[in-house]
Amino acid sequence: MNAGGSDARTTGLTASVLTGQADIGRARRLVIKVGSSSLTTLDGGISVEALQRLVDDVQRLRARGTDVVLVSSGAIAAGLAPLGLSVRPHDLATQQAAAAVGQGMLLAHYTRAFAAHATTVSQVLLTVEDLIRRTHYTNALRAVEKLLSLGAVPVVNENDAVATHEIRFGDNDRLAALTANLVRADGLVLLSDVDALHDGPPDEGGRPIPCIDDAADLRGVTLGRRGKAGVGTGGMVTKVEAARITADNGIPAVLTSASQAGRLFAGETVGTFFTARGRRRGARSAWLAHLAHVKGRLTVDDGAVAAVVHRRRSLLAAGITAVTGEFEPSDPVEIAGPDGTVHARGLVAFSSVELPGMLGRSTTEIVRLYGEDHQREVVHADDMVRVAAGPAED
Numbered sequence: 001m002n003a004g005g006s007d008a009r010t011t012g013l014t015a016s017v018l019t020g021q022a023d024i025g026r027a028r029r030l031v032i033k034v035g036s037s038s039l040t041t042l043d044g045g046i047s048v049e050a051l052q053r054l055v056d057d058v059q060r061l062r063a064r065g066t067d068v069v070l071v072s073s074g075a076i077a078a079g080l081a082p083l084g085l086s087v088r089p090h091d092l093a094t095q096q097a098a099a100a101v102g103q104g105m106l107l108a109h110y111t112r113a114f115a116a117h118a119t120t121v122s123q124v125l126l127t128v129e130d131l132i133r134r135t136h137y138t139n140a141l142r143a144v145e146k147l148l149s150l151g152a153v154p155v156v157n158e159n160d161a162v163a164t165h166e167i168r169f170g171d172n173d174r175l176a177a178l179t180a181n182l183v184r185a186d187g188l189v190l191l192s193d194v195d196a197l198h199d200g201p202p203d204e205g206g207r208p209i210p211c212i213d214d215a216a217d218l219r220g221v222t223l224g225r226r227g228k229a230g231v232g233t234g235g236m237v238t239k240v241e242a243a244r245i246t247a248d249n250g251i252p253a254v255l256t257s258a259s260q261a262g263r264l265f266a267g268e269t270v271g272t273f274f275t276a277r278g279r280r281r282g283a284r285s286a287w288l289a290h291l292a293h294v295k296g297r298l299t300v301d302d303g304a305v306a307a308v309v310h311r312r313r314s315l316l317a318a319g320i321t322a323v324t325g326e327f328e329p330s331d332p333v334e335i336a337g338p339d340g341t342v343h344a345r346g347l348v349a350f351s352s353v354e355l356p357g358m359l360g361r362s363t364t365e366i367v368r369l370y371g372e373d374h375q376r377e378v379v380h381a382d383d384m385v386r387v388a389a390g391p392a393e394d
């Protein structure tokens with residue numbers, strides 16, 4: 001049988017007891033994300049040596065009983081040269097084309113690299129929908145669990161070829177954080193081309209930070225958006241955001257470079273550790289709570305704020321006073337009080353075209369005017385997360 005897999009968990013720690021880098025190598029289950037910058041050569045193609053080194057390190061970890069889900073970027077970078085492109089495209093259609101070409105090549109590299117350890121690789125391409133719609137979510141989880149139990153390594157990437165601007169993870173750091181929630185990992189490891197989070201961009205003299213316990217530790221830290229290689233997408237901003245998503249959901253994270261991965265897995269204290277704080281919650285609510293963009297805003301009266309925030313009820317049309325933005329049913333929206341303070345985010349059940357005619361009306365009135373199929377909450381309590389109150393951005 002292949003090394004790793006759920007059956008091999010004999011020495012692993014139980015969830016949420018990872019308190020520092022030294023514990024990472026003993027985790028029961030890890031999500032490991034590797035960025036394009038760690039897998040590419042200077043001319044932008046995939047570095048077979050770097051990829052094989054990573055696979056060798058991951059394999060040593062699996063052999064000691066840790067389940068590993070690998071989230072790997074690199075599809076767009078790998079697809080550039082075969083399409084005659086030399087720089088990362090900015091338009092979505094060319095990115096989709098490059099990813100469609102490069103994803104197959106990336107998987108072929110992983111298949112070969114893991115074959116050296118007699119280990120099977122599997123491709124799991126996810127969209128945002130797969131992590132927020134309950135039926136998709138259950139499917140994705142079942143598939144990954146089965147693969148792990150059969151000893152195959154899931155290699156996850158965003159399904160770039162079909163993703164649109166509107167609903168996209170946009171970066172694999174966020175995808176990795178939500179995958180860690182999905183598979184109930186004990187930890188998230190973010191591997192980049194920099195050995196730790198620094199208090200400013202490393203090439204501008206920033207110094208490494210060994211541990212981030214809470215948001216206060218990030219005060220005064222300058223996060224660059226783009227690395228020097230120019231092949232990654234979010235720079236440090238999305239990595240810190242991903243670490244915050246998992247830490248706020250009870251899963252610690254470590255950020256270091258792919259070249260330090262072997263030392264990290266061997267129990268050495270390398271990189272930056274993000275201490276877990278919050279309680280664990282599902283990937284859907286984690287996604288909603290940390291969503292970068294919403295499609296619109298529902299302004300509600302004080303009674304609706306009290307119902308939604310304090311009594312955790314669903315939002316009904318009767319309490320809504322204004323609708324802004326353009327959205328379809330199931331799109332994410334924010335819910336703001338009369339003074340513009342955002343109290344919650346949720347998936348709305350009606351479009352921005354339908355909703356205005358329903359505002360302030362009771363459910364009985366709505367059914368009389370629009371029919372039985374309109375007898376549903378505007379945002380169901382199960383599709384809503386409360387957010388720390390703060391002034392809304394206009």
Ligand SMILES: Nc1ncnc2c1ncn2[C@@H]1O[C@H](COP(=O)(O)OP(=O)(O)O)[C@@H](O)[C@H]1O
Nearest residue numbers: 035036037192198200224227232233234235236
């Ligand atoms: N405060 C900081 N600490 C560490 N690295 C930073 C910081 N600000 C910006 N960076 C840059 O972020 C880069 C990593 O981001 P990116 O290129 O998107 O990586 P990846 O491809 O691994 O996702 C590093 O090369 C580093 O130069």
Ligand SMILES: N[C@@H](CCC(=O)OP(=O)(O)O)C(=O)O
Nearest residue numbers: 036073074075076171172233
């Ligand atoms: N899904 C894209 C990667 C997007 C991305 O987040 O890249 P990176 O910042 O290198 O992790 C790809 O495979 O090229």
